[in-house]
Amino acid sequence: MKLCAKRVRxxxxxxxxxxxxxxLAVPVSATASASSSKRPVAAKPGPKAKEVKxxxxxxxxxxxxxxxxxxAPQKRVVAQIRNAPVRTTGASKxxxxxxxxxxxxxxxxxxxxxxxxxxxxxxxxxxPLELSSSVALVIDQETNEVLFSKNDEAVLPIASLTKLxxxxxxxxxxxSMDTPITITRADLDTYKGTGSRLxxxxxxxxxxxxxxxxxxxxxRAANALGRxxxxxxxxxxxxxxxxxxxxxxxxxxxxxxxxxxxxxxxSARDLATLVSAAxxxxxxxxxxxxxxxxxxxxxxxxxxxxxxxxxxxxxxxIGLQKTGYISEAGRCLVMQARVAGREVIMVFLDAAGTLSRxxxxxxxxxxxxxxxxxQTAIRPQG
Numbered sequence: 001m002k003l004c005a006k007r008v009r010x011x012x013x014x015x016x017x018x019x020x021x022x023x024l025a026v027p028v029s030a031t032a033s034a035s036s037s038k039r040p041v042a043a044k045p046g047p048k049a050k051e052v053k054x055x056x057x058x059x060x061x062x063x064x065x066x067x068x069x070x071x072a073p074q075k076r077v078v079a080q081i082r083n084a085p086v087r088t089t090g091a092s093k094x095x096x097x098x099x100x101x102x103x104x105x106x107x108x109x110x111x112x113x114x115x116x117x118x119x120x121x122x123x124x125x126x127x128p129l130e131l132s133s134s135v136a137l138v139i140d141q142e143t144n145e146v147l148f149s150k151n152d153e154a155v156l157p158i159a160s161l162t163k164l165x166x167x168x169x170x171x172x173x174x175x176s177m178d179t180p181i182t183i184t185r186a187d188l189d190t191y192k193g194t195g196s197r198l199x200x201x202x203x204x205x206x207x208x209x210x211x212x213x214x215x216x217x218x219x220r221a222a223n224a225l226g227r228x229x230x231x232x233x234x235x236x237x238x239x240x241x242x243x244x245x246x247x248x249x250x251x252x253x254x255x256x257x258x259x260x261x262x263x264x265x266x267s268a269r270d271l272a273t274l275v276s277a278a279x280x281x282x283x284x285x286x287x288x289x290x291x292x293x294x295x296x297x298x299x300x301x302x303x304x305x306x307x308x309x310x311x312x313x314x315x316x317x318i319g320l321q322k323t324g325y326i327s328e329a330g331r332c333l334v335m336q337a338r339v340a341g342r343e344v345i346m347v348f349l350d351a352a353g354t355l356s357r358x359x360x361x362x363x364x365x366x367x368x369x370x371x372x373x374x375q376t377a378i379r380p381q382g
Contacts (some may be wrong), residue, residue, distance in 0.1 A: 010176050021117035031200055040180060041349045115330040116156050116262070117350030125151060129367055134330065135352035137268035139366055141336065141343040147368060152268040155251045158216040159324030159332050161271060162259030164278050167288075170171065170206070170225055171281045172243075177207030181228050187220040192326065193258035196220045214288040216304040217323060219258045226257035233257075247273050260314050262328035268347040271334055275345050279320045279336045288320050307331050308333065310358055316365070319343075325354075333357045339365050 020103045044381035051098040115134075117123055121307060122134035127150045135156065138148040146152075147186075158233075182203040198204075198220045209225050210219040229236040233256075255263045277365075291311055295302040307323045310316050317338040324332040330350035346364060351357035 008056065019234050020261060024261065033257075037235040079235065096197040100192070101279075113327045115350050116328050117154070117330055120154065122151050122154060122350065123352070129363050131347040131363065132351045132353075132356035133360050135348070136360065136364070137272055137345075138368065139272055139345050141279075141345050147267075147344065147371070148364060152347075153251075154349075155265050155267050157262040157267045157326060158259060158264055158271065158349070159217075159326045159328035159329040160222075160259040161266070161274075161322050161324040161332050161334055162264045163213050163222050163255060163324075164229050164274055164284070164288075164322050164334070165254060166257040167210060167226055167242065168214050168278050168281065169236065169239055169243060170210060170229070170272070171283055173229070175206060175230075177205060177210070179206045179228075180204070181206055181209055181224050183220050183224055184227075186227055189219055189258075189260055191256075194219060194260070202297075204295065208293075208342050210283075211290065211293050212295075213289045213305050214284065214322065215290045215293060215306050218304070222258045224255070244270070244274075247277055249273055259329075260326060261322055262326060268349060270345045271349075272345045275334050275336055276318060276348070285320045288322060289318055308335075310335075310361060323357075331357045334360060337365070340369040342372060344366065344368060 005280075015326050060174060072305040113299065115123075117134035120233060125134070127136070131146070131150060135147065135154050136150040137146070137148050137152040148291060182211075185200055188200070195359050198218065204221070206225065206228075209218075209221040213222040213225060227233050228235040229239075236257060237254055240257070243254075244252040244254065247270075249266065249269040251265075252270045252274075253263065253265050255261050278288075289311055290306060292303065292305045295304070306312070306319045308318075311318060311321065321333070321335045330352065331348075332342055332350070333346070333348045333352055335346045338348065348357050348360050351360060
């Protein structure tokens with residue numbers, strides 16, 4: 001018995017030593033794994049429970065990047081809805097909304113519509129005076145001698161040069177200039193969405209409407225003149241075209257009295273005829289060449305200035321003038337002026353900018369002066 005007990009104790013001691021040795025040989029990772037395996041296991045979700053995935057947090061996008069993303073689709077849409085050839089502008093533009101009050105800024109990279117003259121390749125044509133305008137015509141008003149011409153038979157949109165015909169019809173109709181006319185929603189621009197300082201409900205005399213229409217190219221005023229014409233707008237447009245035919249303006253067509261529609265078209269030769277006819281009306285001469293005009297509404301005053309900067313230039317003696325612009329027409333200008341003792345009519349269509357059309361006029365004036373002086377110098381004496 002003692003021997004057996006001694007052997008059992010010896011076996012137990014050896015077995016304990018083996019257990020301790022094995023325990024010391026186990027790596028730490030295995031020990032950690034073993035300890036974690038003893039943790040209670042979470043109950044599995046029931047059959048209706050769904051695993052919810054937490055959204056991955058996104059990095060904040062810079063404000064400039066957000067604006068770029070917002071503008072990108074807008075640019076694509078603008079390019080898609082314009083079927084005409086386009087060019088990229090070099091500066092931001094402001095386009096008025098249809099209500100005539102608010103405005104939105106078009107980004108620099110927005111592509112602008114080409115003028116009709118550019119599409120026809122007229123802008124790239126050369127001439128001895130290197131004018132910016134696609135079309136130019138200078139004639140002696142007394143002799144009808146053509147002093148200078150460039151693409152004078154091209155038929156192009158004429159923008160607000162249309163208002164000369166509007167003024168001519170009103171002047172010839174013998175209507176009272178004291179009659180009050182009120183701006184209505186019918187006078188808002190539905191062609192280009194341009195704004196105006198003449199709010200709906202503004203009332204002016206017909207004479208004042210004529211004044212700011214011819215001098216400052218006020219579109220709502222011009223539309224109101226046509227709308228209140230005896231017989232209404234349709235009759236007014238019919239008479240515009242009838243007057244053009246009467247004057248022999250066979251390249252000319254009008255669809256409305258402001259020039260905002262690109263369907264109002266004419267040629268330089270026809271416009272020279274219109275300028276000559278309008279010049280016969282003293283009221284049109286006075287109103288179109290007025291430097292400025294002030295409208296007093298009691299609590300507020302509106303100051304209008306002439307849209308033609310050459311009116312303020314003492315070097316010029318201008319008897320009648322009208323400016324115009326829409327994107328399809330480019331910058332336009334017609335004038336009757338006295339240059340070097342001669343009465344001349346000048347027509348410039350589709351210039352690239354306001355300064356360009358004025359520079360073209362300056363260049364032509366100096367050229368006419370030089371030509372006139374040269375002719376005077378070579379005339380035989382006695």
